[in-house]
Amino acid sequence: MTYIVLLLAHYLLDFPLQGDYLAKTKATEPYSMLAHVAIYSLGITVAVYVLRPDLVGIKIFAVLAYVAVLHLMVDQWKSHQSVPKKWHIWFDQALHLLVISFLALWIEVAK
Numbered sequence: 001m002t003y004i005v006l007l008l009a010h011y012l013l014d015f016p017l018q019g020d021y022l023a024k025t026k027a028t029e030p031y032s033m034l035a036h037v038a039i040y041s042l043g044i045t046v047a048v049y050v051l052r053p054d055l056v057g058i059k060i061f062a063v064l065a066y067v068a069v070l071h072l073m074v075d076q077w078k079s080h081q082s083v084p085k086k087w088h089i090w091f092d093q094a095l096h097l098l099v100i101s102f103l104a105l106w107i108e109v110a111k
Contacts, residue, residue, distance in 0.1 A: 002051055003104040009047040010100050013040045027079035037075065041068035044103075052107055059110075063103065070099045 018036055025032040045064045049055065055063065074095045078088045 002107050003101065005047055005051055006044065006100045006104050007097075009044055010096060013043040014096065017043070026075065033072070033075060033079075037068055037072045040071050044100075048103070048107060052110075055107075055110075066103065067099070071096065074099070 017039060022032050022036045022039075026036050027033075041064055044067045045060060048063050049060060074092055078092045
């Protein structure tokens with residue numbers, strides 16, 4: 001259940017809630033990238049808190065930092081690659097799903 005909730009949150013936050021402007025400008029405008037990462041990271045952190053309201057303080061901050069740093073790294077990598085763009089989305093999503101998988105596993109193990 002944890003993985004499914006985080007997966008749904010991921011797809012909502014990484015696509016429709018990102019908006020066209022951020023999607024088009026995050027590769028060239030640093031503020032757009034930071035806005036996207038902030039929206040995404042805060043949204044995932046809220047989903048984690050809904051699933052595990054006992055995670056407070058440094059633990060929920062660790063979730064936020066983990067998601068923000070790794071999402072930024074993946075999206076930065078994607079926007080600076082010279083490989084054909086059609087492959088970016090697949091590799092990008094595979095890396096994001098790996099991050100979500102580890103987060104879901106941690107949430108389940110930390111009970």
